[in-house]
Amino acid sequence: MKTALPNRPDWQALLKSGNRIFIGSNAAVPNALIDDLIANSGDLKDIELVQFNALSDSRWVEPQFSDLFKVNALFIGGEKVRQAVAEGRVDYTPCFLSEVPSLFEEDILPLDAAFIMVSPPDKYGYCSLGVAVDVNLAAVKKAKYVVAQINTSMPRTSGHTFIRIDDIAACIEVEQALPELPIYEPDKITERIGQYVAMLVDDGATLQLGVGKIPNAVLYYLQNHKDLGVHSELITDGIIDLIAKGVINNRKKTFHPGKTVASFCLGSKKLYDFVDNNPHVEFYPSDYLNSPANIARNHKMVAINSALEVDLTGQVVADSIGYQFYSGIGGQVDFIRGAAMSPGGKPIIAMPSTAKGGSISRIVPFITEGSGVVTSRGHVHYVVTEFGVASLKGRSIRERALELIRVAHPKFREQLLAKVREHYWVPNYQKNYPRDVPELGPLGFKTMKIDNQSFDLRPLNPADERRLQEFFYSHTKETLFYRYNHYPTQMTREKSCNLVSVDQSHDLALCIVRQQGSASEIQAVGRYYLCADNKSCEAAFVTRESFHGKGMAKQLLAEMILIAKQRGLTRMLAVVRADNRNMLRVFESAHFERQPSQEMGEVNLTLNLDKYQ
Secondary structure (H helix, E strand, C coil): CCCCCCCCCCHHHHCCCCCEEEECCECCCCHHHHHHHHHCCCCCCCEEEEECCECCCCHHHCHHHCCCEEEEECCCCCHHHHHHHHCCCEEECCCEHHHHHHHHHCCCCCCCEEEEEECCCCCCCEEECCCECCCHHHHHHHCCEEEEEECCCCCCCEECCEEEHHHCCEEEECCCCCCCCCCCCCCHHHHHHHHHHHHHCCCCCEEECCCCHHHHHHHHCCCCCCCEEEECCEECCHHHHHHHCCCECCCCCCCCCCCEEECEECCCHHHHHHHCCCCCEEECCHHHHCCHHHHCCCCCEEEEECCCEEECCCCEECCEECCEECCCCECHHHHHHHHHHCCCCEEEEECCCEECCCCEECEECCCCCCCCCCECCCCCCEEEECCEEEECCCCCHHHHHHHHHHHCCHHHHHHHHHHHHHCCCCCCCCCCCCCCCHHHCCCCCEEEEECCEEEEEEECCHHHHHHHHHHHHCCCHHHHHHHHCCCCCCCCHHHHHHHHCCCCCCCEEEEEEEEECCEEEEEEEEEEEECCCCCEEEEEEEECHHHCCCCHHHHHHHHHHHHHHHCCCCEEEEEEECCCHHHHHHHHHCCCEEECCCCCCEEEEEEECCCCC
């Protein structure tokens, strides 16, 4: 038996001038309902429209409707709304997405009506909010009147998505195709960012992702992961294939296990069909799903968000470009904080290193005047660009600045370091900015297995100053004597800084590190110094005692030889104490040959790189 629908809206009976109305958000904007109000508004004036992100033509913000509507945007979506905010015709109210429902519930923004889009009622009289539960459910619960556009194209989704037809005061039945987003094809830059982010994701992690090229690239590079889960305010087309392949199965989730949970979805018709009557995907309101405490109930929660710029202390600008408000706070802080609180969680900001065709750096010495900090310097653990991963958790201001300079575009690194020095964040002996070693491949590092453990081989960089100092003090007297031919008793911060601040295009300094989350420990260091003839180099290395005899030095030396050959060098030299049998064994296994030495107790070694295979 068909459920009886409410009458069409009598706007003069439902509304008064000066009322406040909420309009449905994201892909569930009831455009036909608003058009009907505009056409039949009569003498109504000064109605405040409160909206979150709206995928719509947003015609109600146009100047010709300024007597009828005053718009208050809780998130700026679309160029028309952005322009209206810039011109002062629309207000912008910054707020966390998790807290938007409280604005209605606590009558900070009391609602006279809520305009929503829903599916037709089922045989029990329940309509579904479909693809956008987010803040819509809170508006429905608090508004004096609920007015609905019933749309046969709206999917019926699972979770907390339902409203009884009896709770709707008036409605219109108008079919409306849901707005679709284009397929964002990653470019080379976003592909590289996706690779780096995917490397931070452990098997069994739970993900939060946004929309755009970077999230799509991340999802592409997660295809070989296992047992991933999803707890995200937004889901897009990218999850469909990973669910079909079993990569996303939510098996290891510790909150809502077995379910992909979200508060809204944006994408293609394929996505909307996918969530329709799908019991494996559940939608919940934003105050529940975006609650940092609930997010943190997922172990290994990985939150991936973007930014417009990041300063060298780690402050994140995400809603404005100078004095121009661009988007909104949304759920970034909710998820960054929730992931930070999660056992094994990782809050990540991922962005290209430059903007405006590479003409400006997104990593900046100080925030652009007028811009606002969305996410504080204390929240973010990782910043990822196409040049690598900057680890910020537990890092001093100096270390943060050097880490972020390392992942900035190379053409901006020198001037960023100069700006840092103006503010005394690095000492005067910090001479060099971080440099890449392109011979290590496109990712700038290599992973390796030694003694059944995973390690990264990468360049030493200025942010390693303290780690190198710790590495020095971990050595026994015997190791120090063999490496330096005497017993050094101190590695000052200045000395350590000089050793890690290497012009990698001239000399070479590599390290092998054990990286566990934000914790990084140097296990071995190898370096060569270019000789005066510019055709030969002198090499040396040292490893942590616990890895002596495990093959670490052998792999490190092999990489140094390979890079020297690629750079066109013809000889590699080494000087080793005659009683340092272990080091001699490593060099000779790499086919170094002994040469006469004028120093007692020392062995000179030479490798002809032209003949080395």
